[in-house]
Amino acid sequence: MRAEVLQVRAFSRAVTRRFGVLDEQYLGRRRPLAEARLLFEVGMHATAVRDLRARLGLDSGFLSRLLRSLERQGLLVTESARDDGRIRVARLTRAGRRELHHLNALSDALARSVLAPLSPEQARRLVAAMAEVERLLCASSIAIAPAQPGDQDAANCRRQYFQELGSRFPEGFRPTAAHTLTLRRLEPRAGRALVARLAGDAVGFGAVRRIAPGMGEIKHMWVAPRVRGLGVGRRLLAELERAARGMRVRVLRLDTHASLTEALGLYRSAGYRKIPRYNDNPYAQHWFEKVLVASVRPGRG
Amino acid sequence: MRAEVLQVRAFSRAVTRRFGVLDEQYLGRRRPLAEARLLFEVGMHATAVRDLRARLGLDSGFLSRLLRSLERQGLLVTESARDDGRIRVARLTRAGRRELHHLNALSDALARSVLAPLSPEQARRLVAAMAEVERLLCASSIAIAPAQPGDQDAANCRRQYFQELGSRFPEGFRPTAAHTLTLRRLEPRAGRALVARLAGDAVGFGAVRRIAPGMGEIKHMWVAPRVRGLGVGRRLLAELERAARGMRVRVLRLDTHASLTEALGLYRSAGYRKIPRYNDNPYAQHWFEKVLVASVRPGRG
DNA sequence: CGCATTCTCTGACTATAGTCAGAGAATCGT
DNA sequence: ACGATTCTCTGACTATAGTCAGAGAATGCG
Numbered sequence: 290m291r292a293e294v295l296q297v298r299a300f301s302r303a304v305t306r307r308f309g310v311l312d313e314q315y316l317g318r319r320r321p322l323a324e325a326r327l328l329f330e331v332g333m334h335a336t337a338v339r340d341l342r343a344r345l346g347l348d349s350g351f352l353s354r355l356l357r358s359l360e361r362q363g364l365l366v367t368e369s370a371r372d373d374g375r376i377r378v379a380r381l382t383r384a385g386r387r388e389l390h391h392l393n394a395l396s397d398a399l400a401r402s403v404l405a406p407l408s409p410e411q412a413r414r415l416v417a418a419m420a421e422v423e424r425l426l427c428a429s430s431i432a433i434a435p436a437q438p439g440d441q442d443a444a445n446c447r448r449q450y451f452q453e454l455g456s457r458f459p460e461g462f463r464p465t466a467a468h469t470l471t472l473r474r475l476e477p478r479a480g481r482a483l484v485a486r487l488a489g490d491a492v493g494f495g496a497v498r499r500i501a502p503g504m505g506e507i508k509h510m511w512v513a514p515r516v517r518g519l520g521v522g523r524r525l526l527a528e529l530e531r532a533a534r535g536m537r538v539r540v541l542r543l544d545t546h547a548s549l550t551e552a553l554g555l556y557r558s559a560g561y562r563k564i565p566r567y568n569d570n571p572y573a574q575h576w577f578e579k580v581l582v583a584s585v586r587p588g589r590g
Numbered sequence: 591m592r593a594e595v596l597q598v599r600a601f602s603r604a605v606t607r608r609f610g611v612l613d614e615q616y617l618g619r620r621r622p623l624a625e626a627r628l629l630f631e632v633g634m635h636a637t638a639v640r641d642l643r644a645r646l647g648l649d650s651g652f653l654s655r656l657l658r659s660l661e662r663q664g665l666l667v668t669e670s671a672r673d674d675g676r677i678r679v680a681r682l683t684r685a686g687r688r689e690l691h692h693l694n695a696l697s698d699a700l701a702r703s704v705l706a707p708l709s710p711e712q713a714r715r716l717v718a719a720m721a722e723v724e725r726l727l728c729a730s731s732i733a734i735a736p737a738q739p740g741d742q743d744a745a746n747c748r749r750q751y752f753q754e755l756g757s758r759f760p761e762g763f764r765p766t767a768a769h770t771l772t773l774r775r776l777e778p779r780a781g782r783a784l785v786a787r788l789a790g791d792a793v794g795f796g797a798v799r800r801i802a803p804g805m806g807e808i809k810h811m812w813v814a815p816r817v818r819g820l821g822v823g824r825r826l827l828a829e830l831e832r833a834a835r836g837m838r839v840r841v842l843r844l845d846t847h848a849s850l851t852e853a854l855g856l857y858r859s860a861g862y863r864k865i866p867r868y869n870d871n872p873y874a875q876h877w878f879e880k881v882l883v884a885s886v887r888p889g890r891g
Numbered sequence: 892c893g894c895a896t897t898c899t900c901t902g903a904c905t906a907t908a909g910t911c912a913g914a915g916a917a918t919c920g921t
Numbered sequence: 922a923c924g925a926t927t928c929t930c931t932g933a934c935t936a937t938a939g940t941c942a943g944a945g946a947a948t949g950c951g
Contacts, residue, residue: 293717297701300720301609307727308602309610310647321937339898346611351939353900367899375898375947400598406730408821415726416594419601421719426608429707429716520709622907640928652909654930668929676917676928 300422307403315399316392323347327355328381328389331365335380338367343489364388428519431492433528436482442491443484450494450511454572457548462572480505481532485512485521492516495525497533497541505538510552522555530581540580544573601723608704616700617693624648628656629682629690632666636681639668644790665689729820732793734829737783743792744785751795751812755873758849763873781806782833786813786822793817796826798834798842806839811853823856831882841881845874 316325330341342352356379359365364385370376381389404412436443454462485493492513500506507529512521533541543561545552553575561577568576617626631642643653657680660666665686671677682690705713737744755763779800786794793814801807808830813822834842844862846853854876862878869877 293705293713294698294701296717296721296724297704298697300724301605301613301701303724303727304602304605305609305613307731308606312602312606323938342899348938348940349899350901350941354939357900369947373898373948377899396599397595400595400602403598403727403730404594406732406825407726408824411726411729411821412594414722415730416597418719418722418726420597421715422723423597423601423604425708425712425716425719426604426704428712429704430608431707520712523709524707624908643929649908649910650929651911651931655909658930670917674918674928678929 311399315395324355324359325392328392331379331381335378338377338379431485431487431521433483433485433524436484443482443494446491446494446511447509450509458546458572483525483528485525487516493521493525495529497529499536503539505533505541507541507543526559534581540578542567542578544568544570544576546572547574612700616696624656625660626693629693632680632682636679639678639680732786732788732822734784734786734825737785744783744795747792747795747812748810751810759847759873784826784829786826788817794822794826796830798830800837804840806834806842808842808844827860835882841879843868843879845869845871845877847873848875
């Protein structure tokens, strides 16, 4: 563990030094770095100011000033959104798009300057290692937390989940009230809903509810396609089990459709055993159960 | 190439975001980041202010102010160097060392927070990929440039080279004037000396000199132990060949000792062929030659 | 309708990270 | 010995990156 921690630190130092310095040299030469980043973030299509604020994590006053500055330079314009007059939308002008292209070219040059001194074989290996680091840092940035009641993102995850069921079940899918959980129905002590977030975006969802004394049920496990294969499902499931234990649940059940092969694999490898049908869900072909035991390993996230 | 460049850019964005934000959250909470970095850089033993300036790349006025600030906080003291009264040396006080330990602990926590959400297998792979990226970024940061006449670092490289020969040759080594190049002897048009630098430190050296019309000789190729295996020797050699071509040299020769196995391997794989003894160097057992042809690939360094 | 909330903006302020010119002390080179 | 150079420091200045409070317009909700 110690050696791993030291490697992470050495990596962080090496990379932020190299790229931080280059960023300033390449991108920040002509204008403040914050303005350059904002140009990147607005990008080619109109973007709401509130989204910019969320994505860049900036103070609203500061962002507003940056927008005014770019506006004065003729690089972008802002206008009110059609459907909501409070929201302002920023859009690059022709000159702004040209400037963005220029920044992109600089950014490419920066990347090339990193690859250039290397042999083709070294460059290939560097790129592969970078992809791996990026993928795993993404996995590590995903935080799992309880869904707040009335959480729009959580509701949105459920919607995407249902849509996906509809497209994957050969027979189609139409959610029935009986098998659909609302967050409200879980409150206050009937269950728990968790949301996985990546940089503010909800990228995973899962819920557990009590269905009998000492017995719980996992519902609506879903992971956004773009973060599949990063272990988010496994982490969500582990956290739901932790929550279930906290609710004095000893046995967890769940049902699933035969076409959801990744889910079937996850449940099996997480220790769930097939049991006979225990409910009347018309879309389920498999039913699982796991007896929870006191966990040795503490929760991780 | 395009895909590789995009991967490098995506990586840079992901990593600087993740670690930049964390750095500020963890290390910069109690004091300006520049001060924290300075504490790290001074470290456990006394360090000359000029070295701090070089390593951190700071303006002398700014650094001086940072030092005064840390001095006021009782974290370090500065005093004049014994052998040179102009040079000031900074050293952490007891309180400064405590603070450094604290910063180290925070830095460790930061690293752990990256690893914590991952499965053991994912963590293992992340650390391995980080090590690879760090290694190759280090390789890519090494710049090869002509040695300025009177360059202390270049002279120092030659000294280390001789020391290493002394420790590796079974018969020992004592440089003879006849086979030792000084930079001055290469000036102005008799040859060229190149230095490889990593963040200001000289980590490699090599020279080429004209020994007959159309004929050159590679001398004093040396790569610092800490950057071996990164392809620096190969790059140095390629650049020396480029320089030789620029000097209208068509045939390059070199001699080497039987115990320098890496060098022998490098010369062979770079297209050098064994030839009979062409000089009276008492320490040489192998002589090589390469006929230079117009290079298809442009220089890369 | 009217009150609470959301969203953006402005003004006033602060902290951080420098840059630049020049002074003063020490040392180097000849 | 002495002029050039090196090294550090101070004072004065600027740019960047914010923070915070509050105003004003638009919308949501009962």
